[in-house]
Each structure stands twice: as C-alpha cells, then as structure tokens.
Amino acid sequence: MMTTNSEFKAWRVEEQNGEYVGAEKSLSTADLPDGDVLIRVSHSSLNYKDALSASGNKGVTRSFPHTPGIDAAGEVVDSATGNPSNGSPVIVTGYDLGMNTDGGFGEYIRVPAAWCVPMPEGWNARTAMIYGTAGLTAGLCVQKLLTMGAKPEQGKVAVSGASGAVGTVAVELLAKLGFDVVAISGKADHADDLKALGAKKVVGRETLAEEKKPLVKPAFANAVDTVGGSPLAELLKQIKPGGSVSCCGLVAGPGLQTTVLPFILRGVNLLGVDSVEIPLPEKEAVWKKFAGEWACPKTEASARDIGRSELDGALKAFLKGESAGKIVLDHSK
Ligand SMILES: NC(=O)c1ccc[n+]([C@@H]2O[C@H](COP(=O)([O-])OP(=O)(O)OC[C@H]3O[C@@H](n4cnc5c(N)ncnc54)[C@H](OP(=O)(O)O)[C@@H]3O)[C@@H](O)[C@H]2O)c1
Structure with a gap:
C-alpha cells in the first residue's frame, strides 16, 4: 500500500491565449x-480521440489543464478495494x-x-497498448460482423481508413x-504495408x-x-444483399x-460499435481473444514506440489524416 504521494511526469495540455499546448x-x-x-502506467497508446483532446476539443475534454491518454497499462500500486x-x-x-x-x-x-481489466495471461503492458482502444474497437467491429453471420465465402470485406490505428488491426x-x-x-x-x-x-x-x-x-x-460521413454512405450502397457494415468512426x-x-x-445491416462505455466483461473477452487466437503478430511487430517528447507531432498527424499503424507511448523513453 502506497501511503506517501509520489511525484511523476505527465504530458499536460494547457490553454494559452486560446491555443492548446x-x-x-x-x-x-x-x-x-x-x-x-x-x-x-508504463505504456499508453495513441488514438484519434487523444488528438482531439490535445487540440482542445470540448466534446472530448471540457476543462484544461488536462492529461490526455484514453488508454493505459501498468501495475496497481494502491488499491482501495483489493480487486x-x-x-x-x-x-x-x-x-x-x-x-x-x-x-x-x-x-x-x-x-x-x-x-480495470486484468492483463491477459502471457501479455505485458506494451503488447496490450499496441492494440489499445483502436485494436479493441477493431476486434469489436469484427466480432459484430461474425455475430451477424459474416463468412469468408460470402465475398470481399472492405476496411475503410485502412492505414489508421483501427483499420490496420481490422485488416x-x-x-x-x-x-x-x-x-x-x-x-x-x-x-505494401x-x-x-x-x-x-x-x-x-x-x-x-x-x-x-442511391444504389450501385x-x-x-x-x-x-x-x-x-459520406464514404460510409457510399459504402452502404456497395454492400451485397444481407451484408453488414460495422461503423465505429467519424474522421x-x-x-x-x-x-x-x-x-x-438489400437487407443491409448497419452495426454501431462502441468500445468505450460497454461493460467491462465485453472488453475483457476481446482482450483475451487478442492474447490468444486473434493475435495479430504483424501489427505487433510493426508498432512504433515513442516517448512523451514525441507526442505533439504524433498527435497532430492524426488530425491531418496522416497517422499510420499503431503507436505506443513508452513512459521509460
Ligand atoms: N466507436 C468507438 O468506440 C471508437 C473507438 C476507437 C476509435 N473510434 C473512431 O474511429 C476512427 C478511427 O480511429 P483511429 O484511431 O484508427 O484514427 P486514425 O489512426 O487517424 O485512422 C483513421 C484513418 O482514416 C482515414 N482518413 C482520415 N481522414 C479521412 C477523411 N477525411 N476521409 C476519409 N478517410 C480519412 C485515414 O486512413 P487512410 O489514409 O488509409 O484512408 C486515417 O489513417 C476515429 O473517428 C475514432 O474516433 C471510435
């Protein structure tokens, strides 16, 4: 049990003359x-929503100064509940x-x-944060398609925003x-990636x-x-009868x-996916899958690690639609 307060470092966003820094x-x-x-926290993960928070988007973060980071993995140092x-x-x-x-x-x-979700067996904080909310969301999108009966023999599956954090894991x-x-x-x-x-x-x-x-x-x-947005509206026009689209984003x-x-x-199904507010057991089930039969070794191998000093540039790239693949924040860097 930790009884004294500890000093620590955080990447903090403040409002300065109407700019968020x-x-x-x-x-x-x-x-x-x-x-x-x-x-x-030893590791976090970068998401589009973090970029919105860091840019002062009041729909995400109402008041500043604020420490963004919708994902965290690490070790419990003081638990009031014991669980x-x-x-x-x-x-x-x-x-x-x-x-x-x-x-x-x-x-x-x-x-x-x-x-708090217990770390799945055989995983560590860095591996969990390679997936992060984006990976969890990709897993939930795929899970919904499977629940609706999606099967490989039905034909091609499209992934939009494919080079992004959610898209790469879905691919x-x-x-x-x-x-x-x-x-x-x-x-x-x-x-090629x-x-x-x-x-x-x-x-x-x-x-x-x-x-x-209206249909193609x-x-x-x-x-x-x-x-x-409009790409989703167009995608819906291109889905075969009985097919489904998992929808999770708004870039x-x-x-x-x-x-x-x-x-x-055409009986097309539009499936909404939320990875944020769903009950903890639903998150835990997807984490366990990624730590087992759903492991994505290529995503794991290609993840990029950055330190806090690189956060600013990496977050701005999200807002320009230029971010690609998975980025892990390593607090020891
Ligand atoms: N529902 C949930 O619970 C949940 C959870 C996590 C994320 N999300 C949302 O899912 C979305 C994707 O998140 P992410 O972390 O993967 O973001 P990301 O890494 O920025 O990926 C989004 C990708 O979309 C494409 N894109 C960007 N701007 C575009 C535009 N104007 N028109 C068409 N395509 C565009 C880009 O891929 P290409 O260059 O390859 O086209 C970009 O890499 C975000 O809106 C995020 O808020 C929702």
Whole structure:
C-alpha cells in the first residue's frame, strides 16, 4: 500500500491565449482525481480521440489543464478495494479515462476499480497498448460482423481508413480469419504495408467517392468502416444483399446522409460499435481473444514506440489524416 504521494511526469495540455499546448510537467499523485485504484502506467497508446483532446476539443475534454491518454497499462500500486490487488498488471481503456479524467499520458492514473481489466495471461503492458482502444474497437467491429453471420465465402470485406490505428488491426484480423480483405486507403505509399498485413487488394478513397445513384453494383459482402460521413454512405450502397457494415468512426464527418434503399432493398445491416462505455466483461473477452487466437503478430511487430517528447507531432498527424499503424507511448523513453 502506497501511503506517501509520489511525484511523476505527465504530458499536460494547457490553454494559452486560446491555443492548446502540450508539454511535459511534474505532478504529484495528490493531484490525481479520487478513485479506487492508483496505477503506475508504463505504456499508453495513441488514438484519434487523444488528438482531439490535445487540440482542445470540448466534446472530448471540457476543462484544461488536462492529461490526455484514453488508454493505459501498468501495475496497481494502491488499491482501495483489493480487486484488482496491489502489484497486479492491468489494462484501462475508455470510460472517462483521458477525457475528463487524467489519462495514460501521465506516469500515474487513479481510476475506479470497475475500469480495470486484468492483463491477459502471457501479455505485458506494451503488447496490450499496441492494440489499445483502436485494436479493441477493431476486434469489436469484427466480432459484430461474425455475430451477424459474416463468412469468408460470402465475398470481399472492405476496411475503410485502412492505414489508421483501427483499420490496420481490422485488416490483419479479418485476413487471419480467412476473409478476402480490400483495404480502402488514401495513402498510396502504405499499400505494401497493408498487403503485408493481409489485404488482398488496396484501393484508393475514390472507391467511396460521392455518387448520385442511391444504389450501385454490390462490391463487398461486408465491411468495417472507420471513417463515417459520406464514404460510409457510399459504402452502404456497395454492400451485397444481407451484408453488414460495422461503423465505429467519424474522421470523414459525423453526418450520414443516406437513403433507406440499402436497408429495405438489400437487407443491409448497419452495426454501431462502441468500445468505450460497454461493460467491462465485453472488453475483457476481446482482450483475451487478442492474447490468444486473434493475435495479430504483424501489427505487433510493426508498432512504433515513442516517448512523451514525441507526442505533439504524433498527435497532430492524426488530425491531418496522416497517422499510420499503431503507436505506443513508452513512459521509460
Ligand atoms: N466507436 C468507438 O468506440 C471508437 C473507438 C476507437 C476509435 N473510434 C473512431 O474511429 C476512427 C478511427 O480511429 P483511429 O484511431 O484508427 O484514427 P486514425 O489512426 O487517424 O485512422 C483513421 C484513418 O482514416 C482515414 N482518413 C482520415 N481522414 C479521412 C477523411 N477525411 N476521409 C476519409 N478517410 C480519412 C485515414 O486512413 P487512410 O489514409 O488509409 O484512408 C486515417 O489513417 C476515429 O473517428 C475514432 O474516433 C471510435
């Protein structure tokens, strides 16, 4: 049991003359919010939502100064509930972490016990944070398609925003499960990387360019959409009868202007995916799969580790749509 307050480093975002600026600061564990469990964070993971928080997006983070980081993995150092116990390795993703509760870009977090997933057998904090919320979301998108009866023999599966954090894990996982994956990506220079992850084909974003017709010739049996907006509306027009689209993101916009025709003439299913507020056992089940039969070794091998001093540039790349693959924050770097 830790009885004294510890000093620690955090990448803290402050408002300065209307601009939001991130920099390393020294904090004390006494500065952290109340909660059941104090965790020494060794690794975090970078997500689009962290970039929004760091840029002052009030829909994500209402007040500053603030430590972003919606993902954290590390060791419990002080547990008021005994479950999780002191010394146990845990993963925390989503809920309010990194939004209005100081997050994983600090070396310590304090959170409710109900947010903590035990580290799966054989995993460590870095491996968990290679997947992070993005990997968890990709897993939930794939799980929903499987629950709806998606099978490789039905035809091609599209993944939009394929080079992104969610997209890359979705590509590798679907390919591993035997699906013929078409990666839709705006980054021509990442085509070889996407093929190495298992995509059979890589096509440009023009595949989902706006088209006046309410339906077009079906090209995909199922899809994982990480971008939303008008590309999602176009994707729905290209899904075969009875197919499904898991929808998790909004980088191309939160709006969705569609007709009911894909739904009522082709029986297409639009499946919403939330990885943030779902019950802990649902998160735990997906983590266990990634630590077992769903392991994505290529994603694991290609992850990039950065230190806190590199966070600013890495987060800005997300907002420009230029981020690619999985990025892990290693607090020891
Ligand atoms: N529902 C949930 O619980 C949940 C959880 C995690 C993430 N998300 C959301 O999922 C989305 C993806 O997250 P992420 O972490 O994977 O982000 P990311 O790494 O930035 O990936 C998004 C990818 O989308 C593509 N893209 C970017 N801007 C675009 C635009 N204007 N039009 C079309 N494509 C564009 C880019 O890929 P290409 O260059 O390859 O096209 C980009 O790499 C975000 O909106 C995020 O908020 C939701």
